[in-house]
Amino acid sequence: MTEIKYTRKDFVSDQEVKWCAGCGDYSILSAVTNALPEIGINKKDIVFVSGIGCSSRFPYYVDTYGIHGLHGRAAALASGVKVSHPHLSVWIATGDGDSMAIGGNHFIHLIRRNIDVNLILFNNEIYGLTKGQYSPTSPLGHVTKTSPHGTVEHPFKPAELVMGSEGTFFARVPDTNPKMMKEVFIEAAKHNGASIVEVLQNCVIFNNNTHEEITGKEVRDDHQIYLKHGEKMIFGAENNKGLVLEGLKLKVVTIGEDGYTLDDILVHNAKDKDATMHYLLGRMSLPEFPVAMGVIRAVDAAVYNDELEKQISNAKATSKIKNMNDLVNAGETFVL
Amino acid sequence: MATKANNVVEVDKVVVKFAGDSGDGMQLSGTQFSDTSAILGNDLATFPDFPSEIRAPQGTLAGVSGFQVHIGHTDIYTSGDDADVLVAMNPAALRYNMSHLKTGSTIIVDGDLFEPKNLKKAGYETNPLEDGSLSNYTVIAAPITSQTRTILKETGLDVKTMDKSRNQFAIGIVFYLLNRDMEEGAKFLAQKFKKKPELIDSNVLVMKGGHNYAHNLQLIHTTYRINPNLTKKGKYRNITGNVATAWGLMAAAERANLPLFLGSYPITPATEILAELAKFKNLGVKTFQAEDEIAGVMSAIGAAYAGSLAATSTAGPGLSLKSEALGLAVMTELPLVVVDVQRGGPSTGLPTKTEQSDLMQALYGRNGEAPMIVMAASSSSDCFHYAFHAAKISLEHMTPVILLTDSYLANGSELWQIPDINQLPEIKAPLVGENVEGGYKPYLRNEENLARYWAVPGQEGNQHRVGGLEKEDVTGSVSHNPHNHEKMVQLRAEKVRRAVVDVPNQELNGPEKGKLLVIGWGSTKGAIFTAWKQLFNEGKDIASACFNYIMPLPANTEEILSGYDQVLVCELNNGQFVNYLRMNFPNIKFTQFNKNQAQPFMVTELVQKFNEILEA
Ligand SMILES: Cc1ncc(C[n+]2csc(CCOP(=O)(O)OP(=O)(O)O)c2C)c(N)n1
Ligand code: SF4
Ligand SMILES: [Mg+2]
Numbered sequence: 001m002t003e004i005k006y007t008r009k010d011f012v013s014d015q016e017v018k019w020c021a022g023c024g025d026y027s028i029l030s031a032v033t034n035a036l037p038e039i040g041i042n043k044k045d046i047v048f049v050s051g052i053g054c055s056s057r058f059p060y061y062v063d064t065y066g067i068h069g070l071h072g073r074a075a076a077l078a079s080g081v082k083v084s085h086p087h088l089s090v091w092i093a094t095g096d097g098d099s100m101a102i103g104g105n106h107f108i109h110l111i112r113r114n115i116d117v118n119l120i121l122f123n124n125e126i127y128g129l130t131k132g133q134y135s136p137t138s139p140l141g142h143v144t145k146t147s148p149h150g151t152v153e154h155p156f157k158p159a160e161l162v163m164g165s166e167g168t169f170f171a172r173v174p175d176t177n178p179k180m181m182k183e184v185f186i187e188a189a190k191h192n193g194a195s196i197v198e199v200l201q202n203c204v205i206f207n208n209n210t211h212e213e214i215t216g217k218e219v220r221d222d223h224q225i226y227l228k229h230g231e232k233m234i235f236g237a238e239n240n241k242g243l244v245l246e247g248l249k250l251k252v253v254t255i256g257e258d259g260y261t262l263d264d265i266l267v268h269n270a271k272d273k274d275a276t277m278h279y280l281l282g283r284m285s286l287p288e289f290p291v292a293m294g295v296i297r298a299v300d301a302a303v304y305n306d307e308l309e310k311q312i313s314n315a316k317a318t319s320k321i322k323n324m325n326d327l328v329n330a331g332e333t334f335v336l
Numbered sequence: 337m338a339t340k341a342n343n344v345v346e347v348d349k350v351v352v353k354f355a356g357d358s359g360d361g362m363q364l365s366g367t368q369f370s371d372t373s374a375i376l377g378n379d380l381a382t383f384p385d386f387p388s389e390i391r392a393p394q395g396t397l398a399g400v401s402g403f404q405v406h407i408g409h410t411d412i413y414t415s416g417d418d419a420d421v422l423v424a425m426n427p428a429a430l431r432y433n434m435s436h437l438k439t440g441s442t443i444i445v446d447g448d449l450f451e452p453k454n455l456k457k458a459g460y461e462t463n464p465l466e467d468g469s470l471s472n473y474t475v476i477a478a479p480i481t482s483q484t485r486t487i488l489k490e491t492g493l494d495v496k497t498m499d500k501s502r503n504q505f506a507i508g509i510v511f512y513l514l515n516r517d518m519e520e521g522a523k524f525l526a527q528k529f530k531k532k533p534e535l536i537d538s539n540v541l542v543m544k545g546g547h548n549y550a551h552n553l554q555l556i557h558t559t560y561r562i563n564p565n566l567t568k569k570g571k572y573r574n575i576t577g578n579v580a581t582a583w584g585l586m587a588a589a590e591r592a593n594l595p596l597f598l599g600s601y602p603i604t605p606a607t608e609i610l611a612e613l614a615k616f617k618n619l620g621v622k623t624f625q626a627e628d629e630i631a632g633v634m635s636a637i638g639a640a641y642a643g644s645l646a647a648t649s650t651a652g653p654g655l656s657l658k659s660e661a662l663g664l665a666v667m668t669e670l671p672l673v674v675v676d677v678q679r680g681g682p683s684t685g686l687p688t689k690t691e692q693s694d695l696m697q698a699l700y701g702r703n704g705e706a707p708m709i710v711m712a713a714s715s716s717s718d719c720f721h722y723a724f725h726a727a728k729i730s731l732e733h734m735t736p737v738i739l740l741t742d743s744y745l746a747n748g749s750e751l752w753q754i755p756d757i758n759q760l761p762e763i764k765a766p767l768v769g770e771n772v773e774g775g776y777k778p779y780l781r782n783e784e785n786l787a788r789y790w791a792v793p794g795q796e797g798n799q800h801r802v803g804g805l806e807k808e809d810v811t812g813s814v815s816h817n818p819h820n821h822e823k824m825v826q827l828r829a830e831k832v833r834r835a836v837v838d839v840p841n842q843e844l845n846g847p848e849k850g851k852l853l854v855i856g857w858g859s860t861k862g863a864i865f866t867a868w869k870q871l872f873n874e875g876k877d878i879a880s881a882c883f884n885y886i887m888p889l890p891a892n893t894e895e896i897l898s899g900y901d902q903v904l905v906c907e908l909n910n911g912q913f914v915n916y917l918r919m920n921f922p923n924i925k926f927t928q929f930n931k932n933q934a935q936p937f938m939v940t941e942l943v944q945k946f947n948e949i950l951e952a
Contacts, residue, residue, distance in 0.1 A: 013801075015813070044796045049638070052804075065793040066643050068803025076599075076631035080638025080646070081793070083624055084597045088642065088793050100379055106634075108730070109627040127486065136935065163760045171891050312617045319618030324757040328583065331526075333573045333754065334374040336564070 006037035012080065013063040019054060024175035024201035025122065029061055031181035032091075032120070034304070036062075039189040041089045048091045049078040051098035053129045054298070055122035058093035065231040065295045075110040078117050078267075086305040089189070090118040097127045100136040100156050105254030111165040113304040114193045118185075118266065119160055121196060124203035126212050130210040134207030144206075152291040158198045170282060171295040174200045180293060187295050193303050200291075214291045223286055227294040232262065235290050244251025250280050252289060270298045343558040348511065349408040350562055351416030354506075355433050356425030357394050358387070358401050361503040363416040365423070366403030367574075374574060374751060377686050378407040378563025380576075381716070381750040381862070383415035388688050395449075395457040402434040409563040411860030413715070414746050417938040421513065423506045425449070425480075427458035439472050445507050446502065447477035476555055480505045487545040491538050501535075501542040508546020515561045518547060540628060547929030548833065550664035568751070575734040575752040577716040577745035578608035581649075584723025585613070586621060589645045591724075592731055592763035597644040599624045599635035599655060605743040609649040612784060629654035633674070634653050639671040639803065643767075643792030645727055647673040651680045652694045655738075659702050665736040666706045666828060668802040669779070669788045671765065673726045674708075678742040680934030688936035690744035692858055693909040698738045699916065705825045705830040709733070710887040712740040712858035717752035719745055722884060725838075726947070731765040733835045734787040735828075738911065740886075742908075744936045745859045766790050767798040771797035778802055778812035786831040818910055842890040843898055846872050850897035850950055856906050857883040860937050864906055867942035876950055886913070895923050902949060904929055906937065 011033040018026045036046070046064035050056035059066030065088075069077040074094045082090045099107045099121055110117070126144070127133045133146040137158070141150040153194035162170040169191040170186045176275045181199065188195035200211040214223050225235035225243070233243040241264035253260040272278070278297040285291060321327050352369060354362040363384060370382050385402035392399035418438045424430035426449045437443070450465050464470055465477050488498045504525075511521055522540045550556055567662055575583075587904035589596035598621065600610040613639045614623040622639075626632040633648040640646035650658065655676045665672045671924050678694045680686025698710045709729055713722040719741055730737040766782060768789045776791045776798040791798035800812060808815035809823055856864040861882035868880035881896055883889070896901055897917070906912035906929040914928040929945050931937060 043799065047642070047793045048801075055575075059803070063799055065799050066801035066803075067638070067668070068801065068805065069637075070660055070804060073630060073634045073661070076626065076634035077638040077641075079624065079626075079631070080597065080599055080635030081642045082638075083635065084595065084622060084639035084644045084646070085642040086606075087791065102888055105627055106631055109631070308622065312620060313623075315617035316620070321618055323619070324583070324587045327616075328573070328754050328757065329571075331573070332371060333571055334751070335571050336374075336377050336568045 004042055006043065008033045008037060010043065011036045011063050012142070015060045015137060017061050018057065020205050022204040024124065024203070025055055025058070027175045027178055028122065028181065028199055028201065029058065029122065031178050032185060033062065034178070035182045035185035037188070038186055046089045046091065048093060049050065049081060050074050050093040053095035053098050053101060053284055055093055055095040055125070055128070056098060062077050072098055072101070073106060074098060075103060075106035075119070079110060079113070079115050080286040082115050082117050083305050083308065086309060087114070087163070092117055093335060094121055095128065096120060096121065096123045096125060096135045099160065099295050104136070108161055108165040111162055111167040111194050111196065114168055114301055115304045116192050116194070116306070118188045118195045119197065121198045122201045123158065123198050124201045124207055126203050126207035127204045131213040150287050152271070157283055158184050158196070161280065163279040163282060163297070166275070167297065168301045169195040169295070170198070170278065170297045171196070172198045172200070172291070172293050174211065174224070175202060176215045184295060187298065189299055192306070193301060197250050213286055224293050225290040227268045227270070227281065227292055227296055229266055229268055229295065229298070232265045233268055234265060250284065250289065270295050273299050340710050344515065344561050345558055346561050346563060348562070349406065349412065350421065350560060351404065351406045351419045352421040352423070352510060352514070353402055353419040353433060353436070354400040354402045355400055355425045356503070357399050357429075358391055359394070360425045362401055362403045362425070363498065365503040365507050366405050368408070368521060368524045369576060370405045370514070370749070371512060371524055372516050373405070373407040373562070374572065375520050376517060377568070378409065378562055379412040379565040379568055379751060380405060380407045380574070381412050381415045381748060382406070383432055383748040394427055395428055395454050397428050397432050397458060400429045400711070402429070402433065407562055411565065412750070413866050414936070415903060417940050421510060425502065425506065427454050427460055427464070430464065430671070431458045431460060437473065440474070442474045442476065443470065444476045444506055444515065446479065446480035447453065448479050448481040450477065461590035461657050474555070476509060476550070478505065478509060478549060483549065484542050484547060487542050488538055492939055493538060500784065501539050504539045504542040505549070508543040508548070508740035509550040511543070512547045513556060515559055518544065521661050540798065556769065571754045572751040573754055574749050575717055575720070575746060576608070576749040577719040577741050578606070578677070578718035578741050578747070579612050579711065580717055580752065581713070581739070581741060582609045582612035582724045584720040585645070585673065585727055586616060586619060586722045587720070587757050587760060588727030589621075590757060591760050592727070593647055594643065594645040594731070594765065595703045596621045597624070597636060597639035598633040598649060599639065599645045599646070600649045601626050601629045601632045602656050603629070605679055605746045606649045606651045606654070606675065608746070609675060609677070611789075619653070629657035632662060633658040636667070636672055637661060637665055637670060640665070640672050641668070641792070643794070645731060646671065647675065647727070648884070649675040649677070649851060651677050651679045652697065652853065653684065655694060655697055656701070661701045662708065662736060663704060663706045664804045666708060667804050667806070669828070670736070671730040671734055673730050674734040674736060674738045675723070676738060676740050677746045678740060686934040688743065690742045690859070690936055691908050691934050692742060692860070693912065694740065694913040695886070695909065695916070698740055706827065707758065707829045708887065709727050709735060709737040709832055711837055711885050712883070713745055714858055714861035714882055714884055716745050716750045718747045720752065727855070728761065728763045729835055729838050730786065731763055731768035732765060732838070733785055733831060734790060734830055734836070740857050740858055766861055767792070768795070768798065769834065772796045776800055777810050778851040779807055780810050785834050785837070786827060789791050836888040836891055839888060839890050841892045842881055842894050842896050844881050847877065848879070850879060851877040851901050852879070852946065853897065853900040853903045854878065854880045854885070854906060854946060857886060857902060860906060860908065863937040863939050863942055866939045867946060870939070870943055871946055871950070878946060879948065892922055897921060900925055904949060906942065908932070908937065
């Protein structure tokens with residue numbers, strides 16, 4: 001294949017972008033259009049698929065093929081695109097309502113099947129498009145128009161659903177860090193299998209600053225840990241905090257205090273087939289822990305579309321029936 | 337030696353019903369009988385009758401399963417009303433089928449099982465073999481179990497295995513009674529037990545035992561012969577509606593030169609379409625067993641967008657779940673074949689039984705103005721033809737199509753004349769080439785049939801986006817413009833109407849004007865045609881027509897409907913097609929005949945109804 005050199009502009013469509021000013025979706029769009037030139041795929045082979053929501057408008061704004069589906073059904077729609085035409089690079093843009101509520105079922109089954117698509121989950125912990133109702137990721141007690149007294153339901157953590165579905169790739173990024181987003185989208189594209197990237201996205205209108213405790217300039221170094229495969233799990237404004245394992249639990253320690261040295265700090269192994277550690281890392285939350293960012297899990301496993309293609313080529317090679325005429329004349333027939 | 341039966345009577349048609357416990361091999365006996373009859377040149381149709389429970393307690397009414405075979409010297413259009421010959425492997429099977437027997441029919445039972453325990457399980461207070469309740473029938477109470485065990489005594493087989501051959505003793509009797517070819521029966525067994533050769537000889541032995549028993553039995557004074565049907569010529573195979581549907585889609589994919597994708601979720605009675613297509617990876621067919629019906633249809637829409645011939649198969653409850661997605665297919669103007677194998681409803685209803693009650697759902701069961709092409713197959717074998725044409729119309733007109741079949745067609749089988757696939761019409765989807773000049777416009781249309789042109793991912797330069805939001809004509813940009821919406825609503829409706837060019841004119845049987853026209857649609861065709869023919873041959877003033885294309889209706893529909901004193905619409909629902917016709921043809925007066933028993937029409941009940949009207 002001839003190498004094509006793209007720039008960001010090649011992926012910007014002619015459609016007017018209609019998100020609210022200041023919406024986190026803009027930075028995600030620009031991180032994606034920045035990442036696409038670097039993944040080395042011809043844009044004729046890229047398809048963006050979405051459900052319904054503010055975030056699901058995404059396909060209109062990328063100059064590739066695209067299909068804007070139904071609320072909750074992006075994963076199923078994308079599965080059909082990829083399984084039928086596996087040479088395509090398939091991306092899903094979806095919201096927390098789209099993929100955690102109405103489409104929760106499709107979300108887990110996409111992951112379980114490990115179909116080679118890249119799913120970007122715009123998690124603003126709110127229903128944006130329908131004007132601010134609580135979502136399955138809204139924190140307990142969240143006050144919205146449909147929960148004027150605060151919600152009485154527990155939120156999902158997307159990471160846990162991914163691990164629980166035997167996911168092969170999970171990453172998390174804040175919409176405030178363009179560089180990290182771009183790096184992670186490239187990693188997601190490289191991974192063969194279902195890649196899930198949760199973006200902590202700000203809805204400036206209906207849930208402003210919901211992630212501020214994690215992403216705010218003042219706190220972000222102490223409240224986030226950027227995990228990188230093969231590197232120590234260190235974080236903090238002074239780069240002196242780290243994670244250790246005590247029994248079956250993670251613990252935050254300060255290097256040089258309480259007898260902890262750099263040697264005690266865990267090394268991140270994103271490729272560990274056993275997801276236990278990834279589960280612990282994925283569910284870390286404030287105030288006890290920093291929130292894990294970066295690629296938390298990226299393991300190789302059989303991929304649905306690859307396995308299907310193998311079965312097809314085996315069957316084609318071994319079967320005597322090569323076309324429909326062979327088939328209709330095979331087996332028991334009667335000449336009258 | 338006993339006196340031999342020497343009276344051979346030639347008959348046109350015979351209905352044989354095999355009934356027993358799920359484990360009694362009734363499906364096998366039925367197929368053995370129908371296949372060997374096909375070899376003798378008879379026309380035929382079959383229909384299995386399964387209980388909804390997978391393994392209900394042995395010997396009970398709930399556990400009775402059956403397989404009905406209708407064979408004929410003349411053309412056969414249904415699997416038959418009441419049976420001429422019933423094989424009942426236990427008392428429950430007899431009791432279950434008593435109401436579906438012709439007076440004077442022959443009943444073959446396993447006399448060994450008509451003892452207190454099994455009689456009680458079947459709910460008999462007295463033994464029907466002894467209490468005179470069967471005096472209107474010819475009863476052959478053969479000691480099937482004990483004879484089978486005696487025949488197989490020397491084989492060293494265990495009793496359980498021996499008992500599995502009981503059906504062969506019964507088949508031997510049926511073969512004698514109906515003058516079937518024992519050698520073909522044995523060949524069938526050799527083929528069936530290819531992988532368990534130790535069972536071939538034992539089964540053949542038992543079959544011969546049954547045949548000899550019948551031969552020696554004084555009870556059978558008369559045997560019957562059903563001569564070959566000489567109007568049928570050529571190469572045939574026996575095919576069920578579900579298999580024919582699957583093959584029709586595969587043939588369409590081949591003729592369209594497109595990959596076939598089926599997204600589906602198992603549901604009775606549609607599952608075999610998924611299972612059948614799943615076999616053909618060798619032909620590149622892809623099946624995706626989704627997590628639910630919504631994912632089934634959505635994956636198919638994704639595959640269609642990417643350039644497949646895409647289909648989804650389901651039954652009524654699944655069609656309900658797919659409604660919203662069908663609207664998306666209408667809006668994106670993508671080709672999609674939706675097969676709805678109807679069953680008794682509403683809700684879970686009668687999952688294994690047949691009904692025609694999804695018609696309104698197929699026509700109108702979506703939000704918004706969402707017209708779709710709706711067609712219906714009318715026999716097990718013509719499911720192939722209609723699945724093929726559903727795909728052809730969908731691809732050529734760029735619009736989703738619903739194909740209605742039902743449990744009766746899906747599970748029933750009949751002889752299908754094998755076509756030359758290369759002689760089937762070519763299918764030309766309006767695919768564009770790469771780098772469309774002036775830029776690809778997703779909603780630019782063919783002026784004649786209004787189909788939009790189809791670009792698919794992977795093509796250089798044709799990047800575009802589609803979706804469920806209303807789109808501007810030609811460009812495909814999202815549009816909320818009121819006049820554009822008006823225009824698009826009309827365009828989508830007109831596109832469906834214009835598909836009428838690919839709908840053949842409706843056939844009419846009988847006079848163009850007269851006293852009575854009887855109408856049906858879909859799977860009732862065989863019964864209505866048979867009933868019509870009987871009355872027509874008697875010289876009655878009656879015509880009939882059975883519709884396969886419902887939306888759009890054939891161009892000559894109004895012409896056909898006009899000209900009769902009465903138009904009677906017969907259907908297995910509460911009047912869905914008749915109301916649709918009333919809406920379309922307000923000047924014609926329709927009357928209706930509806931059956932809501934989740935059972936096919938019987939020819940006799942139609943004949944009776946038609947006569948009532950003719951004589952009124
Ligand atoms: C079947 C159906 N139900 C409900 C809706 C209304 N609806 C549209 S988007 C949405 C929620 C969107 O929230 P999310 O997925 O988090 O996306 P966001 O707008 O926050 O990006 C809802 C409830 C719909 N379009 N379709
Ligand atoms: S409502 Fe919220 S999520 Fe939607 S575009 Fe506006 S800011 Fe973004
Ligand atoms: Mg949201």
